[in-house]
Amino acid sequence: MTTPADQPLTVLIAADTYPPHVNGAAQFGYRLAKGMTGRGHNVHVLACRADNGKAFSEFRSEATVHRLRSHGVFTHEYFRICFPWEIKKDISLLFDRIKPDVVHIQSHYMIGEHVLYEAVKRGIRVVATNHFMPENLNPFLPFPQWFKDIVGRISWKDMGKVMSQADVVTTPTPLAAKAMHQHAFLPKVLPLSNGIDASAYELQPGEVVERHAYPTVVFAGRLAEEKHVDVLIDAVAKTPAGLNIHLEIVGGGEVRAALETQVERLGLQNRVRFLGIASDEDLREAYIKADLFCMPGTAELQSLVTLEAMSASTPVLLADAMALPHLVRDGENGYLFRPNDSDDLAEKMTRIVRLPAAEHAAMGAASRRMVEPHSIEGTLQTFEDLYRGANYDDMVV
CATH class of the missing domain: 3.40.50.2000 (Glycogen Phosphorylase B;)
Incomplete structure (x- = not known):
């Protein structure tokens, strides 16, 4: 009817x-x-x-x-x-x-x-x-x-x-x-x-958001086993120390305590921040200020947080699992990495951070264009x- x-x-x-x-x-x-x-x-x-x-x-x-x-x-x-x-x-x-x-x-x-x-x-x-x-x-x-x-x-x-x-x-x-x-x-x-309302994550006319003084990777989502945030933390530890790559983890969940213990064991307390459950405004700012967004999860049906980060013109690093490959054109808006492989993730993280400013901006712009059909x-x-x-x-x- x-x-x-x-x-x-x-x-x-x-x-x-x-x-x-x-x-x-x-x-x-x-x-x-x-x-x-x-x-x-x-x-x-x-x-x-x-x-x-x-x-x-x-x-x-x-x-x-x-x-x-x-x-x-x-x-x-x-x-x-x-x-x-x-x-x-x-x-x-x-x-x-x-x-x-x-x-x-x-x-x-x-x-x-x-x-x-x-x-x-x-x-x-x-x-x-x-x-x-x-x-x-x-x-x-x-x-x-x-x-x-x-x-x-x-x-x-x-x-x-x-x-x-x-x-x-x-x-x-x-x-x-x-x-x-x-x-x-x-x-x-x-x-x-x-x-997704992609325009909600763009810089507005006249808006200025100061970037971090150091390269920053952002993860957003529930801190659960299938998100494999531990792999991301290991990857940050494996990047060249001179790059001083930082990680911001947005969200809460059942494995947070274990992740905090991992950060302490690796001596990354000064480079990894747990932001907890953030407001929409704080999450938007985190996307805009980030140099790249990473989703290491292996059970994603679509990943709204990845689409949000892409809307903010942010390059992405995504596990080659479930639906995430649909959101990456390898080398254009980011890279896929082998699931649970912190070495592969660290190498590609380093590759993006070392891009010249113009190439990094082009990668972020490609992310933004790919969101339009959503x-x-x-x-x-x-x-x-x-x-x-x-x-x-x-x-x-």
Whole structure:
């Protein structure tokens, strides 16, 4: 069923992770809600509570956010889970109250799964977006690898079972779409970038941001095992001492203490700074002041932080893994390096730092040009078209 293009929609976004959680999927959910509200739609977000307690609703600038009862897990500092028997009634009552025109789930787990089932039962259009790979779970499963492999296969199967019931399935990159087709047996998956407002990270007319007095590498993201920030720290230690390369680490997470111990062991206390969870303004400034951005993670579906850094005209060094190769033209806007290889990373880091100023600026400009296809406005328009009934074959992205 299609709806007139000028008729506001009531949109229900089901997000298993949402701010104050800090990760790419949570940030996308927030930007999606904010963008759709800005387009005049009545937006509701269903997410778990960040603490213990009963379900409640709160009115926020980006949407009305409904928080479900949840429980912490011992393997993660903030991840929460919802038990089906505690949330199914609340989900049904929310549907009765807000009467959504369309539902947009952000994963096949917990909240997303049961919101989809409720929508299908009521004949409501469902768009499903996947931000997840089973490998993302590995650091939080205290089991041997053979058992994690079994969990991964079950997760793929469950993804196929749930998302096959949606009217449209999307994911941020062609590589992720291919993986979902191969492992979850989903016949049609639309690659659709999470989108970014690239202009938000540019220097504004008349704005001056003083660069560091020393070459600086920036990492931004959750400090988790699969991000391999330890490899980045080792690489900094292996660069020529005379270059005096510094590293700024933006973000928090479960491996921060281990990374701080590593920095002390390598004697890098004066060259590595942990900035913690930064505001949008501070993160933007970090990108602009950096000489290069590095993402050593090996389980990235798209990496919004890399797109943000590229928007600030920053060269990039990215692990040759998952979707990251799509964001690098080797030697043009940066380099790929062999995953978990600190020697290769150190060599390419040194190569970029030693570039003449004009060549370094050209590399940053190439990063900025490559971000253009990831416009947030284009992403929001495509999702709105899908909400209104457009089919896969109608999409040109």
